Amino acid sequence: MTDKERAEKLISDGAELPGLTGKEKPSGKWSEVQLLDAAEAVEFLGHKFSQWTLYDLVRKRKIPSCKIAGRIYFRPHSLIKWLNNLETESMVKPQEVVSDTGKIRRLK
Numbered sequence: 001m002t003d004k005e006r007a008e009k010l011i012s013d014g015a016e017l018p019g020l021t022g023k024e025k026p027s028g029k030w031s032e033v034q035l036l037d038a039a040e041a042v043e044f045l046g047h048k049f050s051q052w053t054l055y056d057l058v059r060k061r062k063i064p065s066c067k068i069a070g071r072i073y074f075r076p077h078s079l080i081k082w083l084n085n086l087e088t089e090s091m092v093k094p095q096e097v098v099s100d101t102g103k104i105r106r107l108k
Contacts, residue, residue, distance in 0.1 A: 035066075036073060036074045037071065037073060038072055044079060045079060
């Protein structure tokens with residue numbers, strides 16, 4: 001099983017990265033890595049977008065990251081949680097806003 005397949009399986013199962021709960025030890029390529037730089041994070045996410053898009057998401061505070069000594073790092077389990085949250089939010093139907101006062105009029 002490749003790293004990408006393992007990550008997709010974890011995401012589809014709604015689980016966190018193994019070993020981060022303290023119940024079991026992590027295995028595979030990502031077991032030795034606790035912090036990923038931007039290039040590694042893009043690889044971990046399956047090359048679905050560019051490194052510059054990742055930096056843009058960091059700048060907009062839409063993806064979990066931390067800055068250490070001027071460099072941006074990501075934790076694998078935080079990225080999986082972020083993906084799970086995006087998936088959950090996409091399935092929630094937005095509530096319709098209904099005005100209880102009737103029509104909106106422009107005040108002069």
